[in-house]
Amino acid sequence: MTTMSNRYQPDTTKNRPTMRHVAALAGVGIKTVSRVMNDEPGVSEETRQRVLGASQQLNYQLDMAAGSLRRAGRRTLSIGLLLPSVSNPFSGEIHRALEDSLAARGIAVFAASLDDDPEREKALVAAFLGRRVDGLVLTPIAKSQSYVIPEHSRDLPMVFIDREPVGIEADAVVTDNAVGSAMAASHLIAQGHSKLAYLGDRTDIQTARERRRGFIEEVGRAGIATSSVPVLEGLHDEDSARRAALQLLTSEDPPTAIFSSQNLVTFGVMRALKELGASKRVALVGFDDFTLADMMEPGVTVIAQHPDRIGKLAAERLLARIDGDHGAAQTYVVPSELITRGSGELPPPE
Amino acid sequence: MTTMSNRYQPDTTKNRPTMRHVAALAGVGIKTVSRVMNDEPGVSEETRQRVLGASQQLNYQLDMAAGSLRRAGRRTLSIGLLLPSVSNPFSGEIHRALEDSLAARGIAVFAASLDDDPEREKALVAAFLGRRVDGLVLTPIAKSQSYVIPEHSRDLPMVFIDREPVGIEADAVVTDNAVGSAMAASHLIAQGHSKLAYLGDRTDIQTARERRRGFIEEVGRAGIATSSVPVLEGLHDEDSARRAALQLLTSEDPPTAIFSSQNLVTFGVMRALKELGASKRVALVGFDDFTLADMMEPGVTVIAQHPDRIGKLAAERLLARIDGDHGAAQTYVVPSELITRGSGELPPPE
DNA sequence: ATGATGCATGACATCGTTGTCAGGCACCAG
DNA sequence: CTGGTGCCTGACAACGATGTCATGCATCAT
Structure with missing residues (x-):
């Protein structure tokens, strides 16, 4: 009983x-x-x-889920964010800026890491769609983003960040990679360097190609034979960059100035320079700012991106789309900035 | 028509x-x-x-939301994660480890930043609950977490990380703050130092208090008068730490070794030492590891935490609870590790 | 031939909420 | 007193899916 x-x-x-x-x-x-x-x-x-x-x-x-089932417009007040990795500081800052802009509207953020895996990209997008997110912010890595066309044409708000999508017309917010890299080149040339070198990331990454292009084109514009500039690519981690730099610097006719296209590559070059005791002899400009860059000896000159602005702009675009903006897709470019700290101002040996 | x-x-x-x-x-x-x-x-x-x-x-x-409305168990396959800030590298690594463990089960992660704001903590927990998450992983900041007792007693899985909750018995995964700080003290003492100083974060932060306690207790155990050890607290950013260190180092009887209880404090101390040209004269051990610590001059000795292990362990506990583990709440301690790089091995002036 | 068994299938109620709509009541002007 | 006008209020269907259960059909042992 x-x-x-x-x-x-x-x-x-x-x-x-x-x-x-x-x-x-x-x-x-x-x-x-x-x-x-x-x-x-x-x-x-x-x-x-x-x-x-x-x-x-x-x-x-x-219960929001039950509510949005019936509610007109079916908003879930959540969006999906796809990043290279949530543990990457650059991504973290974008994430934070996005969150701040969206939190004001009560929108929660699903975050996930891609790890440069195209399959994961598709799977995670599907996972977010199944949760009926109101929008998507993503760093594309797959060769083409045409797989989201059905959703895009169903008016699912979508903003790509860092890299432009391929195979679909959608909003994107990117850094001015080529212009920033050209700035690096012209800065080094202005210091009197003519023996430059480029160390870059894997060429299947769009931004890496853009940075190389901007750098090399500027070198050409300055009247330096681009064929004389060593271009070492495919460097995706610190150690491969270190080894590449060591080899380059101990070669017969080493460069007097180096441009590294990404954080980890910059770290690798810094290590190589330190090992050779060349930190104050060979100029270095890195793409991407990092913590303690000013505390190094010498301070590291960089082309800084503005992840906070990228995140904020992406949030604004997404919200505009959520609010019904049906204008044509557009790419927004966030300018990068040269920050001089010493390493990029080292003159060539006379 | x-x-x-x-x-x-x-x-x-x-x-x-x-x-x-x-x-x-x-x-x-x-x-x-x-x-x-x-x-x-x-x-x-x-x-x-x-x-x-x-x-x-x-x-x-x-549509997962519609499904979980009716489905037995009502799982939404999403959890909420509350961090000090998603842009904080330490948090980022915890986040990543968590994500990896949960992704294997198809669980998506809502992430949000607390910014040390107790009100935000409650609001964000409410926002997650409204989205019917299957569990919660959070860094407590409010004075008491008793506000989640109703949910906890409804068997909502919940794991606290980094700091233990107050006013509620729930699982927690934390670093061994006191033991790590004691390690720092004993390491510096073993190098021959007797004039130590402690620079720490705001005392309303539990981990900061633990670190001070561990450090001071070890100093006492070594037979040094703890009253002779300067304890400068309430340092929450780089610049306040820098100024505190400057003042300390230019005082009448400056310490020969410093322990800083947190990343930003460590950076401030490093700046002060550099400004005074004392980097190679005053020993320094910092709590928390950071990128490029080994590239500094000298390399910075630290007590490293293991955010990846914290995240993984938190995920395991959460999953166990989700799977119906009803055992008593427990606190799991992840040991910290001394990494010697030079700054902590500088001897006192003879 | 007959009843039992098992498989494939769909009708229907239901999850927790919101949109629609009609009813009840008070109030006011004529 | 009557009809109109508002304001509160709740009954009911619906959102998109799943749990339950009954049904139809083929198969099989008796």
């Missing part, structure tokens, strides 16, 4: 209360509870207080 | 297809579509193929 009564009594401790529970306790209909929870008009102050009291007593919390 | 027919025709382009659409196209009932989409048995191979074909043709995707 006891067992039976237990079985049929609602277990207030374990079961999450629903609107029905609140309505019963407050002695009103569930629609009235709904109105109160959503701050809709048309509820007398007295009823409102009674409902609020009951909901607090039961520790009730609205 | 045209307008009317438009209004009543389902717009295949804009409207997301549902199971009903797939069922209609395949000529089956929607329950059969449900079975196919969920890989449930009891569907003939022929029917299965027809359904799969229809679903691909329509680009159909299951």
Whole structure:
């Protein structure tokens, strides 16, 4: 008997209360509870207080998922964010800026790491779509993003960051990679260097190609034979960059200035220079700023990106699309910035 | 007339297809579509193929939210993660390790930044609860976490990281702050130092208090008068730490060795030492490892935490709880590690 | 031939909420 | 007193899926 009564009594401790529970306790209909929870008009102050009291007593919390199922527009107030890796500081700053802009609208962010894996990109997009996100912000890595065309044409807001998408016309927010790299070249040339070298990331990465292009083109514009400039690519981690730099610097006719296209490559070059005791002899400009760059000996001159601005702009575009902006897709370019700290201002040996 | 027919025709382009659409196209009932989409048995191979074909043709995707509404257990396959800031590298690594462990189970992660704001902590927890997450991983910052007791007693899986919760018994995964700091003290003392100093973060942060306690207790154990050890606290950013260190180092009887309790404090101390040209004269051990610590001059000796292990362990505990582990709450301690790089091995002036 | 068994299938209620709509009541003007 | 006008309120269907259950059909042992 006891067992039976237990079985049929609602277990207030374990079961999450629903609107029905609140309505019963407050002695009103569930629609009235709904109105109160959503701050809709048309509820007398007295009823409102009674409902609020009951909901607090039961520790009730609205179920957004159930709500958005029925609600017009079907907003879930969540978006998906795909980054190279959430542990990458550059990505982290973009993420933070995005979050700040979206939090003001009560939008939560699903974040996930891609690890340069095209398959993961597709799987994660699918996972987000299954959760009915209101929008997507992603760093494309797959060869083509045409797989999201069906969603895009269903008006799912979508903004690509860092790299432009291929095979689909959609908004993108990117750094001015080529211009920044050209700045690096012209800066080094202005210091009197003519023996430059380029150390870069894997060429299947769009931004790496852009940086090389910008650098080399500027070298050419300055009247230096581009064929004389060593271009070492495919460097994706610190150690491969270190070894490449060591080889380059101990070669017959070593460069007097180096441009490294990415953080890890810059670190590798710094290591090589330190090992050779050449830190104050060979000029270095790196793409991407990093913590403590100014504390190195000498300070490291960089082309800084502005992840905060990228994140903020991406959020703005996404929100505009969510709010119904149907204008043509556009690419927004965030300028990079030369920050001089010493390593890039070392003159060539006379 | 045209307008009317438009209004009543389902717009295949804009409207997301549902199971009903797939069922209609395949000529089956929607329950059969449900079975196919969920890989449930009891569907003939022929029917299965027809359904799969229809679903691909329509680009159909299951709506997880609607599903978990009815489904037993009500799993949403998403969890909420609350971090000091997603742009903080330490947090980023925890996040990444968590993600990796959870991704294997198809669980997506909502991430949000706390910014040391107790109000935000509560608001964000509420936001996650409203989205019916299957679990919560959080860095507590509010004075007490008793506000989640109702959820906790409803068996919402919950793991605290970095700091232990107050006012509630729940799982926690933390670094061995006191032991690590004691290691720092004993290491410096072993180098012959007796004039030590402690520079720490705000005392309302639990881990900062633990680190001070561990450090000071070890100093006492070594027979040094703890009252002789300067304790400068409330340092929450680089510049306040830098100024505190400058003042300390230019005082009448400056310490010969410094322990800094946190990254930003360490950076501030490094700056001060550099400004005074004392980098190779005053010993320094910092709590928390950081990128390029080995590239400094001298390399910076640190007590390294293991964010990856914290994240992985937190994920394991969370999954265990999700899988129904009802054992008593427990605190898991991840040991820290002394990494010697030079700055901590500088001897005192004879 | 007959009833039992098993498989494939779909009708229907349901999850927790919101949109729609109609009903009840108080109030006011005529 | 009557009809109109608002304001509150709740019954009910619906959102897109899954759990339950009944049904139809083929197969099989008796």
